Amino acid sequence: MIYTDHHVHTSYSPDSEADIKAYLIEAKGLGLDFVMFTDHIDIGTTDELFKERIDYVEYFSRMKHLQEEYDIPIQIGVEIGYEKNHKNEIDEFLEKYPFDFVIASVHYGDGKDFYLGDFFQGKNQSESYLRYFEIVKEMVQDFGNFDVVGHLDYITRYGPFEDKFYEYEVFEDIIDSILVALIQKKKGLELNTSGLRGPLGISFPKEEVLKRYYDLGGRTITLGSDAHFNDHYYAGIVEGMSQLKSLGFNEVSSFTKRIERKIII
Ligand SMILES: [Zn+2]
Numbered sequence: 001m002i003y004t005d006h007h008v009h010t011s012y013s014p015d016s017e018a019d020i021k022a023y024l025i026e027a028k029g030l031g032l033d034f035v036m037f038t039d040h041i042d043i044g045t046t047d048e049l050f051k052e053r054i055d056y057v058e059y060f061s062r063m064k065h066l067q068e069e070y071d072i073p074i075q076i077g078v079e080i081g082y083e084k085n086h087k088n089e090i091d092e093f094l095e096k097y098p099f100d101f102v103i104a105s106v107h108y109g110d111g112k113d114f115y116l117g118d119f120f121q122g123k124n125q126s127e128s129y130l131r132y133f134e135i136v137k138e139m140v141q142d143f144g145n146f147d148v149v150g151h152l153d154y155i156t157r158y159g160p161f162e163d164k165f166y167e168y169e170v171f172e173d174i175i176d177s178i179l180v181a182l183i184q185k186k187k188g189l190e191l192n193t194s195g196l197r198g199p200l201g202i203s204f205p206k207e208e209v210l211k212r213y214y215d216l217g218g219r220t221i222t223l224g225s226d227a228h229f230n231d232h233y234y235a236g237i238v239e240g241m242s243q244l245k246s247l248g249f250n251e252v253s254s255f256t257k258r259i260e261r262k263i264i265i
Pocket residue numbers: 079105107150151
């Protein structure tokens with residue numbers, strides 16, 4: 001079995017115009033067994049663009065038709081943006097629809113957005129990164145309704161800092177506490193390959209963190225390109241797979257109806 005890209009945005013996401021049909025054709029060409037879409041739902045965002053909600057009744061029905069038309073199964077995942085004051089609303093939303101896979105991501109915190117940059121105002125780099133990791137930790141500890149944490153350490157993509165990189169050792173305690181909580185709660189981590197094609201040229205999370213997750217006993221890991229454009233579909237998945245193998249992983253995870261299945265790599 002060829003592993004499917006587990007993090008893909010379509011034109012249903014407010015920040016993507018990617019064509020669903022083109023993804024299906026691409027996936028068939030790659031010989032994938034199914035396609036997974038994970039459009040954005042950001043309940044609690046401060047970014048006006050992301051406040052618009054997808055009509056999931058229409059979404060599920062359209063996907064059902066498309067999978068028949070293109071003769072390839074479509075699994076429906078979602079990337080939820082976590083915000084602690086909205087966690088009950090997020091739970092209610094997730095209960096309403098039969099999602100196959102839920103990625104929980106932190107895109108904002110303390111009422112401030114990373115992408116828009118207001119989160120970084122009044123904080124230096126290490127304060128910003130530490131606060132971000134604290135919010136991820138809160139999410140893992142206090143909110144269990146997800147399968148994997150999306151793009152851990154993605155804060156590094158948006159900070160207005162000249163050198164965006166960070167040393168794992170500086171944040172070792174908080175990162176380890178996130179990884180241990182994930183393992184204890186039987187939740188997984190995503191290897192998000194979008195950074196490999198960006199200016200940083202590294203995975204999210206960075207390799208040391210993936211290795212640490214492995215060393216602590218973490219084995220639930222999915223791979224996703226975070227494509228917002230058709231051209232980015234499956235980008236970095238093969239590379240990410242080799243990266244995981246080199247760190248010792250011999251299986252990766254896939255989810256259907258929120259149930260994990262291991263795939264040997
Ligand atoms: Zn995201």
